[in-house]
Amino acid sequence: MRILMIGDIVGRPGREAVRKILPDLRRQLELDIVVANGENAAGGLGITPDTAREIFSYGVDVITSGNHIWDKKEIIPLLNDQASVLRPLNYPDSTPGSGYVDVNGVLIVNLIGRVFVGNFDDPFRAMDNFLQQHQDAIIKIIDIHAEATSEKAALGWYLDGRVSVVAGTHTHVATADCRILPKGTGFVSDLGMCGAVNSIIGAEPEDVLNRFLDQIPHRLSFVKTGPVRFNSVMFDVDDFSGTVLLTERVDREFEY
Template structure:
């Protein structure tokens, strides 16, 4: 199968660019399944049901989240009913929504997506390693599902890399989100799992991780909050991770970054 993961949609610029590009990307890359991180899609903070619907209509199969998942409280009205919207699996018991689900893909294939959040320099959460491990003990790749993608939303590169090696051989892809900066370490680990520390963001890179520059710079200089953060609204660059999997084992045969837009060196996989 061919799968595409798009990094955090950052505000209007990011979500609009992704929605515009997804139909073409699905056709050009002959994609079977698309996952998008949407936790910053609504003005940089959270996700609304309207934005989720637009993103799915454009070509996303699943939208994952992170520490801003519930910033828009209206999402609480739909997240239990719509399994195409995930929140981190290691939120405390009783939190609305779900942290993983299994989805139908073309040719009778099934794809599991797991969303988890790190704990280093992040809010206190349950252990993401144990939470994912418990799911994988019930659903084996190559038996119950044909591919498994893990969106690990975290701050620390060490924690993300540890998760990649912890899951090596048991999932198709471990990809990091949250930092909004694409890393140059796309690789296939020893056990056959594709890995990238961070997919980057879909947003305006003429910014401070997607926010207009003035307020972040001011806070660093003065240690004072003068205004709210506002997403940068210039032309967006789309960043993500493309993989091809072995239909029999679910392990990765290929991984490449995707970068499309005005600010970063472009790279679009060829299929």
């Protein structure tokens, strides 16, 4: 089973990257399941039903999210009806939406970290409970949406041998550490992003600089022109054991 995981899709340039790159990639690499983080898909903040449908139309099977999932409230009905758009699992049971989905027996799970992100339920214990409830599924794929590489690595090692993949999202910066942990779990600290290259994690550099330089909250705008990047990581998973056999970055760049 070959799985591609795509980093945070940021605004129109990010959606354009997926439109341009993914359909060919899906054929060439013979991908079975494609997971993409869509928390910044609509103008950089949140995701709408239209942008979700657009991303699905390019060949994405499951959209994960993170701290920005609540930015566009119109997504909430879709979170409730459309099981393929996830919010993080470690929210209270009463929170709208679902933290996981079953795709032909493969469980895709979305978690959110706590270090420099927010006061969420413990993602480690949330996974313990989840794994206890889902012992039959052989392949489990985790998107851990978190800021600190240490928290993501700790979760990777904690789940090593218990899930197939632990892939980080949220920083929008692709890391060069994709590997197979000792008990067979595929791991990467951050998938990266699909978005504008000449930006600070997708946003206009000037807006971000102003925040740092004068310390007054500024609204961020998102870069719409210039070269665009597509960041993802491919994982080959053994269907019988659920362990990862190969992991490889799949990154592309083009003029938008």
